[in-house]
Amino acid sequence: MIAIWALLAYITSIIVWNAVLKRNIGEAMIVGLLVSVAFAGAHAPAVLVESVSEAMQEQVTYAAIAFVVASHLMGRTPLLTRLIDILNSMLGRVRGGPVYTSILGGGAFASIAHIGAAVTAAVGSITVPWMKRSGVSPAMSATVVAGCAGMGITFPFSGTMFILVGSAGVSQLMSAEEIVIPLLVAGLWCLLYRLVAAFIIVRRHGIQAMDPADLRPARQTFRAGWTSLLLLVAIAVPVLLTLGPTGRALAGWAGVDVADSVSLVVWIPVLLVGLVAYLGRDVLPKRPAQWWSLLGSSAPRIGVVGVTIVGAFSASEALAALGLPAQLSSLLGRIDAPLWLLALAVGVLVVAVAIPLTGSATMAAIGPVAVATLVGAGVPAPVAASAVLVFASTEGASPPSAAPIYVASGIAGVDPAKTFKPLIGYFCLPILAIGVLITLGVLPV
Template sequence: MTAIWALAAYITSIIVWNAALKRNIGEAMLVGLLVVTAFAGGDFLTVLGTSVLDAMQEEVTYAAIAFVVASHVLSRTPILLRLIDILNSLLGRVRGGPVYTSILGGAAFASIAHIGAAVTAAVGSITIPWMKRSGVTPAMSATVVAGCAGMGITFPFSGTMFILVGSAGVSQLMSADEIVVPLFVAGTWCLVYRLVAAFVIVRRHGIQAMDPADLLPVRRSVRVGWTSLLLLVAIAVPVALTLGPTGRALNSWTGVDVGDAISLVLWIPVLLTVLVAFLGRDALPKRPAQWWTLLGDSAPRIGVVGVTIVAAFAASGALASLGLPAQLTSLLSRLDAPLWILAICVGVLVVAVAIPLTGSATMAAIGPVAVATLVGAGVPAPVAATAVLVFASTEGASPPSAAPIYVASGIAGADPGKTFKPLVGYFCLPILAIGVFISLGALPV
């Protein structure tokens, strides 16, 4: 039970340091990491060093920092303002238009890419500045985008889905084909809920439609800013090369999995930065010294985001080395209660594991046991597997360790700690409830 106690101490220490003592989230995550590694006893230094080294090699760490730099450079050019003018011309008259667009765009991209951090980066790089321009606070903008990150898990055919249904324990209970329709329906339920949450956010936070005086006619905004639409190329090119007919053709031609060779999380910020440097060249520095000053101005944001995300991944690795997956699996296998209590307990445990781990790692660790537990209580196997995937889809909205939180906060220039409470209230707990209702048959799939 050491790892379970370490997980509880980790979350508690972060909440106390950040919320009670009012310290910044970077410090809180470092304190949490030290608390976790303290549970390793005499192996403290070994576990700490290995975990930090592994965390610094995570591609999402690079992506979060790269997006901070890209968004900072982008803010020094008129490119994004022109793109936002076009979007406002089309949807600015709708109250909360950027919020709804962010959620629908997140669903569309998640159904293709399935990678939470990539969904956050691709959608957030466009919609977060738009939401901020429309009066949405930076923290709420980051919350909306990070809250959509897990939708990739709730739509077929994510890698997380295949990890679960391909495991020995689950493949004996059902075939992979049996989950496709239930999971698509569950993903639709989750999307519908997020649109309802958007409606509540728009009303509760007083988000208004744009002032008509600030809206340009569509023809004029497109004529002035059509080159800004080329920013979408930074998203479209990596997606086209790795997914769909183009991706399959390249896989066949090269003989390798292009999706593994070309990382969406890595290449989207690279292409975005290159395009910004080209399109905004007239507004950007011309001499190296000026570039050094420009990039140096982004250092404070990079510091907080970088330290926070490295500490989050390091703590995840430390918890894994302490045996968290095995201990939670053992705890889950001993549950014996009425179905509604069992479903809640299974959901809470899956969500708890998804706090420090990714959805895929969560499914590999305790997914089969979670499905078997629900099946043993009378839930059909495809429904049980669908519910467990819905539980795991909270990975993007589960503070304090979810990578999408820090990617979105980096783009928005927001304190990640200020997203924790709304993420739990608007996304994490309601998605947990949806998974429970699916288990009970109250939400048909």
């Protein structure tokens, strides 16, 4: 059980270094990586090199840094201000309007894209600055957006869903078609809860509607800033190329799976930076030296985000190399308890695995065993699979390793550690509870 001890030591060391010793999260992630790698003994140097090498090739590592640059550039142009003025003119009179819009937008995009980091990036690039403008703190703005990331797992037809239902253990218990409706209903329960959480956040943090003095007529704001709406093209184009009828038509014409060739995580920030540079060309630098200075001023934020996310992914690789998936699967198979306690234990273990791993990796590692454990206790297979996917959906809101946290924090310009506590309280633990209630039949699917 060395990998399980390594996981516990990894989480503990990060909490101590960041929360107790008050050091920054970048340092904490490096310490956590070194602690987890140490459990490899004589093989530690090789595991460390391999883990860091794999982490440096992760697309999300690039995306997190790219969005820091994109938000930094947008802050030097009037584009985002004009876009927020348009949004405020339409919804600014509603108390907490940007928060509710972020939740609903996250749900809508997640039902299409299913990729947590892409959901966070696409929705957060618009709603995080809007929330901040409306008086929401940077930490809470990042929390709300990161808390929506996991919804992609709880809606059909995510890659994570197919990894689970296509596994040998689960495919023997049910067909892929049997989970579609239960998972859709489970996803709607999770979305409903997030709207409740938004209501609580708005009231608890005293978030108000925009001051009428700051609101301008929609016709006026649209006339002044309609070009800023072109920023949405950075989201629309990759989505249309890869998903829906246009994505299928293009894949049929090209003879390849376009979704595998066009990465949403990569191309959304690429197009966003390009559009910002073009639309803001009147106020952005003209000379290479000026561009160098402008990009250099974003280095502190890039450094923290980059080091943190590389540390998180490296630790994930190291724990996998130590055999974490197999050891947790073995632990799950030993559980013999009443259904409510069994559901809670399975949920906690899935959530624990989803801390260092992605939802897809979590399902590949212990998903089949988790489903089989619940089915053995009398839970219908589609219900059990839906609940396990709900448990895994916490990967977007599980500190300290979830990639969406660092994407959202990079956009908000806030220390990721400031989102950890509210993410656990508002999203991680409640979503765990929803999965347990689905398993018990209290929330029907």
